[in-house]
Amino acid sequence: MRILPREEKFFAMFEEMGQMLIEGADLLNKLLADVEQAPVLAGEIKALEHRADNLTHGIITKLNQTFITPFDREDIHLLSTRLDDVLDLIDATAMRIVVYNIRMLGPGTRQLGEILASQVEEIAKALALLNRRNGVLKHCIEINRLEDDADRIARASIGMLFEKEENPIRLIKQKELYEVLELATDKCEDVANVIETIVLKAA
Secondary structure: OEOOOOOHHHHHHHHHHHHHHHHHHHHHHHHHHOHHHHHHHHHHHHHHHHHHHHHHHHHHHHHHHOOOOOOOHHHHHHHHHHHHHHHHHHHHHHHHHHHOOOOOOOOOHHHHHHHHHHHHHHHHHHHHOOOEOOOOHHHHHHHHHHHHHHHHHHHHHHHHHHHHOOOHHHHHHHHHHHHHHHHHHHHHHHHHHHHHHHHHHHO
């Protein structure tokens, strides 16, 4: 069963965005595993972010050109912008590592990156099922659970940072890195909330 009469292009565009999120999170985790490669990998993430911006613009353009949409117009617009927010923050994380010349990551950084990668995998799965009633909400629930884990890890990592880091410049840089990564996981939860709203409206 389908949520509403199918508009193939919107669903395909959202699935494409989901795959871009997976690609971006994979690149970020490669960067976190080897910060020496940060300039190159951050450049690849930036190029991907530009592609995502173009896709988001394409979704909004199509929205303005479409008389009957597969679900509420405001939800299409909101979902596209929330998805773009996640990739923007993946890019922001990579850029901070390059600009701040961070050579050593604090404990918890790679864990947050791995959680983010798991979240975007769940987002992509949910987007692939968006044209059906069944199977979507379990992915939203998992995204929210992962965000709770990210909150816990970020809080503990920042607490440890203030306890052990004696260099104030390194402290500021690493604290901001934790906060941007944690915000990216928050934005994944925002995506899950929009998807859940779309599904529940059609129930």
